Amino acid sequence: MELSHDQVRDIAELAKLNLTEDEVALYAEQLSHILQYFERLQALDTSEIEPTASVLPLRNVFRLDEAGVPLPPEAVIANATDTEDNQFRVSAVLGDA
Amino acid sequence: MTALTELTLSQALQQMREGALTSVALTQAYLDRIDQLDDTLHAYLTITRESALAAAKAADQARANGDDRPLLGVPLALKDIFSTRDVETTCGSKILQGYKPVFSATIVERLEAAGMVLLGKLNMDEFAMGSSTENSAYSITRNPWDAGRVPGGSSGGSAAAVSAGMAAGAFGTDTGGSIRQPGAMCGIAALKPSYGRVSRYGVVAFGSSLDCPGPMARTVTDVARLLQVVAGYDPLDSTSMTLDVPDYVAGLTGDIRGLRVGIPKEYFIEGIQPEVEQAVRMAITQFERLGAELIEISLPHTEYSLPTYYLIAPAEASANLARYDGIRFGPRQELGEMWPTYKATRGQGFGAEVKRRIMLGTYALSAGYYDAYYGKAQAVRTLIKRDFDKAFQDVDVIVTPTAPTTAFRIGENTADPLQMYLADIFTLPASLAGICGLNVPCGFDSEGLPIGLQILGAAFDEATVLRAGHAYEQATDWHSRRPML
Numbered sequence: 001m002e003l004s005h006d007q008v009r010d011i012a013e014l015a016k017l018n019l020t021e022d023e024v025a026l027y028a029e030q031l032s033h034i035l036q037y038f039e040r041l042q043a044l045d046t047s048e049i050e051p052t053a054s055v056l057p058l059r060n061v062f063r064l065d066e067a068g069v070p071l072p073p074e075a076v077i078a079n080a081t082d083t084e085d086n087q088f089r090v091s092a093v094l095g096d097a
Numbered sequence: 098m099t100a101l102t103e104l105t106l107s108q109a110l111q112q113m114r115e116g117a118l119t120s121v122a123l124t125q126a127y128l129d130r131i132d133q134l135d136d137t138l139h140a141y142l143t144i145t146r147e148s149a150l151a152a153a154k155a156a157d158q159a160r161a162n163g164d165d166r167p168l169l170g171v172p173l174a175l176k177d178i179f180s181t182r183d184v185e186t187t188c189g190s191k192i193l194q195g196y197k198p199v200f201s202a203t204i205v206e207r208l209e210a211a212g213m214v215l216l217g218k219l220n221m222d223e224f225a226m227g228s229s230t231e232n233s234a235y236s237i238t239r240n241p242w243d244a245g246r247v248p249g250g251s252s253g254g255s256a257a258a259v260s261a262g263m264a265a266g267a268f269g270t271d272t273g274g275s276i277r278q279p280g281a282m283c284g285i286a287a288l289k290p291s292y293g294r295v296s297r298y299g300v301v302a303f304g305s306s307l308d309c310p311g312p313m314a315r316t317v318t319d320v321a322r323l324l325q326v327v328a329g330y331d332p333l334d335s336t337s338m339t340l341d342v343p344d345y346v347a348g349l350t351g352d353i354r355g356l357r358v359g360i361p362k363e364y365f366i367e368g369i370q371p372e373v374e375q376a377v378r379m380a381i382t383q384f385e386r387l388g389a390e391l392i393e394i395s396l397p398h399t400e401y402s403l404p405t406y407y408l409i410a411p412a413e414a415s416a417n418l419a420r421y422d423g424i425r426f427g428p429r430q431e432l433g434e435m436w437p438t439y440k441a442t443r444g445q446g447f448g449a450e451v452k453r454r455i456m457l458g459t460y461a462l463s464a465g466y467y468d469a470y471y472g473k474a475q476a477v478r479t480l481i482k483r484d485f486d487k488a489f490q491d492v493d494v495i496v497t498p499t500a501p502t503t504a505f506r507i508g509e510n511t512a513d514p515l516q517m518y519l520a521d522i523f524t525l526p527a528s529l530a531g532i533c534g535l536n537v538p539c540g541f542d543s544e545g546l547p548i549g550l551q552i553l554g555a556a557f558d559e560a561t562v563l564r565a566g567h568a569y570e571q572a573t574d575w576h577s578r579r580p581m582l
Contacts, residue, residue: 018444051475055531
């Protein structure tokens with residue numbers, strides 16, 4: 001599996017990561033090498049094998065829908081770089097109509 | 098008189114109980130030791146000097162009033178992956194620089210309730226992604242046995258701090274070997290508990306189906322004592338199990354007669370450092386001398402663990418790390434628009450290995466490749482788990498090398514990510530199967546570097562693994578050797 005530079009840029013777009021052109025070139029080479037190594041998994045026939053998402057014998061875990069003690073608003077925003085009136089300030093999410 | 102920082106956790110606790118030692122004296126001794134060594138070793142990211150001394154003073158007062166909680170006055174340090182209220186928690190990443198959690202992880206709450214004195218937060222590979230601690234965004238931790246070598250990773254700061262006597266014990270996390278492998282490379286006892294035995298609440302997430310917090314200390318008894326405090330169900334972690342927690346220290350009888358010890362042939366392969374194999378084979382004969390029964394076993398899917406792990410863990414990581422956008426915490430690269438702001442924040446905030454794994458995981462989960470990569474890896478994970486299920490029908494523990502080599506040189510493996518991943522080759526299978534595993538020191542190579550023995554046990558059978566490790570430790574003196582510093 002050879003990843004092209006364009007594929008690497010597409011993956012970076014999906015992952016919302018700015019990459020420099022040097023990083024694109026490096027990751028294209030390194031990820032191709034790693035994926036090539038991973039090809040050995042295809043040697044195993046797993047058509048009849050159930051996937052394991054969790055090793056635990058748990059299905060759904062329920063709890064009572066009871067309100068707990070929430071953090072005070074000042075604590076919730078304490079680590080944010082930009083806040084206003086106990087809210088997170090962000091740039092516009094919706095583009096121009 | 099033995100230096101205070103040379104006492105094991107259990108010895109120090111005993112002396113405090115007898116009134117021969119105060120927590121203030123012990124804590125001060127550790128802080129002095131940190132001052133003396135950490136400019137060279139770089140095990141710590143944050144030293145909580147003032148709050149440590151205040152906690153030690155409070156512990157001494159409490160003890161004078163009859164308090165005898167299990168870790169009262171014991172100075173410990175934590176990998177910087179554990180959320181600590183009001184104490185900076187970076188996870189080794191620039192993207193969390195300055196972040197001070199407003200809550201503590203459950204294990205931190207439990208350690209504090211048990212009387213711990215927190216010395217500080219320990220260095221690690223960024224987001225626990227690495228096998229050498231060279232991926233920390235802040236500093237490179239040095240191996241106390243040879244400052245030109247890595248301490249292993251990702252809990253390399255934890256392993257180095259314990260090995261160098263800069264904490265009585267520490268906690269790390271193990272997703273693919275990150276407790277056991279640095280434990281081996283620094284020559285200490287280090288336990289990955291079974292998945293679900295110890296709460297993950299408040300532990301910065303890497304691979305959520307794999308992450309296991311666990312104790313690291315100078316002896317197996319110390320490790321058992323630390324596990325006791327943190328093990329057990331936590332309503333805040335839906336994957337923590339409601340099983341009873343046995344008395345781990347009481348179970349350390351020294352008697353392993355009749356214990357069935359499995360030796361898997363797939364762990365003695367070409368490429369393993371000959372001195373490592375030799376030391377592990379010697380350790381196996383020691384088990385036989387102690388009355389254990391040796392049984393050759395096979396774990397046929399072992400060779401598939403590395404690709405399986407390096408698809409599943411990055412896939413989970415790419416999802417977990419989607420939350421880092423600079424809005425609610427961490428530095429933000431504000432560009433006036435949402436997506437450019439996110440992309441710049443993440444592009445600058447994450448280091449090279451973290452970005453590499455986000456890319457790998459995003460690719461493995463993407464439309465058109467999901468079945469071939471992530472789906473395939475989950476199916477192979479089932480096969481790897483079945484290997485262990487089958488083996489544990491015939492044996493009580495499985496004994497292997499912890500790592501294929503002793504500590505490598507700083508910079509030796511950084512150019513080739515795949516070569517670095519191979520450092521975890523013997524620890525990954527147990528992580529995928531969710532079982533428990535303990536590293537104990539079992540010798541030294543010709544360079545004087547520690548060699549580690551891995552003792553694996555069935556899920557939730559930490560008690561047997563600890564009993565086996567303790568019996569081995571009692572019969573040998575590898576664990577009592579300390580680096581010359």
